[in-house]
Amino acid sequence: MSLRLRLTLWYAVVLAAVLLMVFFSLQRFLNSWLLAEVDSRLESYAQEISSAISTSRAEGGATYQRVVRSIAREGFGAVPLFARVVSPDGEMVAFTLDMPTEFAPPDREALARVVSQGPFFDTGRARDGGELRLYSVPLEEGGRVNMVVQVGESLRAVASAITKLRQILIVASVVALVAAAMTGYLLAWQGLRPLDEVVALAEAVRGNQLGRRLAKKRRPAEVQRLADAFHSMLERLDQAFQQQRRFAYDVSHEVRTPLTALRGQIDVMLLDPDLPSGVRASLQRMAQECSRLIRLTSNLLLLASQEGGRPLNLARVDLDDLLIEVYQEAKVLAQDHVIRIDEQDQVAVRGDRDLLKQMMLNLVDNAIKYTPEGGTVILFLGRQGTWARFAVQDTGVGIAPEDLPSIFKPFYRARQPQRGRGGAGLGLAIVDWVVHSHHGQVRVESTVGKGSTFEVLLPLSESSLQQPSTESDAADSPALPTP
């Protein structure tokens, strides 16, 4: 469950509990307050009737009924009240007009209690089902109770007031709960929103984009602390990356001159046709290892400068010329292999000549690396629609299907490197980068134990498009069919 939802739920639960408490105490308070009012009214009414009866007795005149009716007729404010005078044995001697329907008949037990204990309040049930508040007062004559005055008031008004209050409270609570939950969610959302930015940045960070930072603005203190910590982590990462890049760059840069001299010296020695065959073979091995070192440093350098955002140096590149150059260099690498060109069309693309050459060499180097001695590496250069197609086919160990998706990642190497010939796993990553920066595609087809074919498609340059070579003819056909 998200933090936002959880915060909102807790909000709502606490608020609901508080509202429930308020609801019940308010109801109780109102109930007892209204009852107290009713009681005080009843008291004064009973008082009035009692004193009127005493007065009329002293004057020796009117009957109970007349006294009661006269007071009832005068009324008692706007509140309907009922009264009756009952003898202790339950005989009703006087009552107000609507009496019989409202009051239950006098209850002997209650009367006995009045006689023995004095006045008391009681809540009973009226005939119509509503509640009644009843106040009974004993009337004394000559030192003994001879009559009981009972006054009453319907509690219907009280009940309806409480019902009203309950309704209002329920509606108000629901509205308050919904409003609180929404506000709570909104607040949580707003409070946590700055976190989303941090998350988005963390997700966007890549090896070459460590310079990105969050925009400066007001944030909650907690989030700001997180952002600051995150920034300083990025800073340290960036430094580490730069140091690593700098190191790779410096090393490759430094070894370049000695490598050039070493390779050149070997090349020049090999020019001598009179070399003893053992020396020649040994020199060729040295040239091969040198080539491999050159490949490695070139890849490292490119990777280091690529992450620094090296721009492409675009021009028309004749891939067939490049193919010959690549082939010449590959011959040195492929001393224990057969390497040949089975298709060479005249195709030109727009691109960075040096990068394209490095890409092609990396593919060839990779093919040689994973092909056992005596195996064959075949190069193809042709057209496919509006694409230039460069392919390298080998009879090597192949690539397991589970490795295929990862081979273009930097520093990736198949789980079981088949042969000692290492590599930093940079070659194919650079192939991938070069091809994609030239808006091309690279594909691999591979069967374990049989070999692989790497295929690169690059968009043909306009001039190449205008001069498509016709299909090859008879005996001198340059293009062997692609297997």
Added chain:
Amino acid sequence: MPRILIVEDEANIADFLQRGLVYKGYEVDVAHDGESALAMARDRPPDLVVLDLMLPGLDGIEVCRRLRAASDVGIVVLTARDAVSDRIQGLEAGADDYVLKPFVFDELLARLRAVQRRRSPGSKDVIRIGDMEVDTAAREVRRRGGRISLTPKEYELLEVLARNARRVLSREAIFEKVWGYDHAGEADPVKVYVSYLRRKLGEPEVIHTVRGFGYVLRE
């Protein structure tokens, strides 16, 4: 015998360049800095210059600019893989081509040969073989009056054959002259490009195969 001036401050690199180029039949001078290179180029004008752009003292780009201002010598610069701006500046300062360090000797040689061919193209005349004309000044080919459109490589191959018309050239010789490398190995671009040419030049056949050896151009 073409003369080459090597301008390179790294002794070990200058050394193999010198020995290799001498072996390949060039006359070679070596300068280790810009000033002496300019002086040498004045005293003994070279046909080609191999110029390292990273020189102590006078900057390689500046040397290139001054050499170019003084003559139309062919210049190939040596530059670093990561120094793209150097490379572009070098070409803008008048260099004909560049080779990235670390380089393979054969590649430098091929570039030098290509630059040499472009810089001293030989006699600018029209070579006629039967009903075909190769106009080496305009780099155009006509047959029975109609102009034939060739790619640069196809033209270069045809010009090499035309300049040696009626003489049989080996595949290796053609490869060296057009692509600049000594040994074709298993790759045989000559065969491929000859087939392109034949298709474009049409009938009757002017390029004839000499089985197991090479080609000859004749009517």
